[in-house]
Amino acid sequence: MKTLTLFAAWAVAASAYAGNPIITDVFTADPAAMVHGDTVYLYTGHDEALPDKPGYVMDDWLCFSSTDMVNWKPEGSILSLEDFPWAKANAWAAHTIERDGRFFWYVSVWRGEGLGFAVGVATADSPTGPFSDPLGGPLVSSDMTPDPINPEGRRVTWDDIDPAAFIDEDGQAYLFWGNTNLYWAKLKDDMIELDGEIHQIELPHFTEAPWVHKKGDLYYLTYAWGFPERTAYATSKSVTGPWEYRGVIKGLAGNCNTNHQSIIEFKGRDYFIYHNGGLLTGGSFRRSVCIDELRYNEDGSLQRIVSTLEGVPSADEPRAK
Template structure:
């Protein structure tokens, strides 16, 4: 297959909160199970309320089938539906799932689309089985032997019993080393595949290779840009399902990308590869409000591909979804295309950005206090009949940190009546 013939889908199910996709191909059908993010505005870190089962027969259109609920497992009614993996053995389907980052369980079904039943009623990989959190399982099968790989930072692997209810070996740490033989730390969610006698261990946007399943793996470099991965083969081409930031880091999506290789077996990353929806952060409102909401002085609604509001008080304020998690390096400006049907002659814009840090995902989960952020005022035309585009340089803001997290706009300043319409907001 030529590179140009391979299928690429930037966003498989737009604006749905689809995360952690895990693939299984059978009878010329791609099945995948993914977690579901609860909300554009999460309370705490990564609340996920269910796993969803989807399929495709053409890799372009996707059909929803069924949901697996945490209350039907030992988890109970908690939004802890983190990543897992799907496999088949002896005619039955097994969904290995994370109970947040606490432990790992297993469900079983006679059909891939369910219904799934908790096989043990307790964790298969309980807390304390290894020195790291035992979650984000990956199932690898070779010659009838099923192995489970899991963990964060340091990965562990063990052999599954034939009934998939226990381990027949003790978990063993998988060594990853850099090119100089020094230990190399990974992140969460390992994924594995084999090609031409080489084993590939992929974690997020990085990967390593080995001659043996248990390693040692040598770090090779960058993989395709994105989050958690799951690999499958389709008509002679290897593909990956990869988590993206459709709305935000907490309301995600999934991309489908072809995987290409160099002659030496290393992975070739196309020059146009991106972590959707980058580069930058576009809001085009082609389907909905894309997570934007009114904070004060205006309504907000979706009208024929345009974000629209009726002003009811002075200094109306709207904001984007939080946790955009957009890298600011290489970005230079924000453009707003809008039509102002009011007497206002200026708009204001503010951004909230942060540097990465040790507790990045646990801190700053409360709403932004926009009174404390630096606002930029932009002259605009009044009582428009057409849309106009306004540009704000990122350098205009007093503080621009590593990650752009949220945007706020006052679309019609110093008026208490009229309407405004925003066709798009582009960070580029």
Template sequence: MSANATNPLDFGSDLLTADPSAHVWNDGRMYVYTSHDLNCQPDFFMQDWHVFSSTNLEDWTAHGSVLSVEDLTWADNFAWAPDAAYKNGKYYFVFPAGTGFKDRINPENSTKWMGIGIAESNSPTGPFEDKIGAPLWQTPYANDPALFIDDNGKAYLYFHGKDFDYRVIELSDDLRSVKGDFIKMDMGGYEPKMEGPWVFKRNDLYYFTMPENNRVLTYYTSQSPTGPWEYKGVFMEQEHESNNHHSIVEYQGQWILFYHRWVETPELECETRKRQRRSAAEFIEFNPDGTIKPVVRTDEGVSRFSQRLLESTAQ
């Protein structure tokens, strides 16, 4: 199934997607792994993850669900923000999932727990299989994983942990277990509330990016994937006082920011949450010193990707 580009991205169906994790694999396609919001859901009760791909960011192919909580033995809900990686000739899908119920009115009654699992496939579009049949750890409660493979092959897992943020842990070579203990990173003395970290490397500089206070996108830089990190500030302001979740990747010489927007969905006639989440994208640019230029949400998004490539070639 294919569809033309808009912003939010048109993945070719009415599927509500969020938390886009973008990667470019060896076949040269852009793959975007997303969570899937159920229509009019009251509180992020989510059941599966999807993947979409494109060669021009204008026409997208929907590959369907790559994994579901029905495939898990240790969780039955909260199929939240995923990530993916390629190593050892296999594709890895890292995901949060959990059990229980979160009582927002009377938090003392909440039983919700979340952990991070990892699944494998021979294909970037899955299906992925949970090989270890358990989360990578039970404590701390954790979600929003970001799996970064460094140039030397070492795999680092960043995440949002309850009372346990700004930590990273190395994974074993087969990515089926953790290696060593959690590393508390030096963030230069600034550690605001956060979720959804994303780490990437550009010109030998590491970037730790996140939704600060779960809303505005900010970042740090470092010479190492484990810090120490230097806070650099905001590169995308918040919208509608709603959460954001993002990824940043280079594609054919252009850097792209994927994120989600909360947009009006009158066609759903939801009694609550009139705005629903949909995946979106923008071009992202850097200053000569490596700092990120401010990014503004646009209705155009990356729909001019092919034209932009032509313009870059002509220069």
């Protein structure tokens, strides 16, 4: 009886934490979380590569929702490559944001040989859709940006990926994106057109996965650093820079070459959402989303991210003093 009582107590305690990875029945990658009211909506990529077949197999995006950061409700595959007839393959990293009651889902897709990757956008009146493509073509395409040159001296067309939107306190919206090159541009009020020129940001060892958020008086730009990827960050007093590099805050993802982060504040707690290859048959092409706490020092710097197996406690639980 004592053993059963102890087990029951352990089970209750364990259930109060999310556990990492947070989704175990499907492979999820490139998390982008959005707080809307009392709910967090988590948008992810969907890895479907077979265990013995290296390479990304990604045809749609998934959505999950939670009111406590522990229990996640699957909202299903609510956006796919089929919703972008001009896209040929690779439903890569994406980001959803709300403005004036409308939702904008920025995605990375492959347009085809010679055209490269592009950023598209889908819109909806609900965080779970239905979403549709208002442009019928890319928002950002490779003919708008200078494609990088690989070590063999060949032009590559993969720098227009990993979009991340941000709306500043004055209402101005921005889009950040890139691989090898880091770009940003203003968005018009309709959120589906660029407003003005495309700018570049130079940061040490920038690879991909930019994410911008603000805490207090500081803007934070986190990104994937090097390859295999770590996570680094820079800070600024303005969303348009200049950006001061502050260092690496997260090491290599377990059993996975890539790092891709999302940062939110929810119910007074700060969260760092990322992926790894932590499931039994996981890996670089079969990734899984995890969540751990994000902590700030008094000077605004970020503490190093500690990856855990237990994950985060319920957002509804009182914070430990």
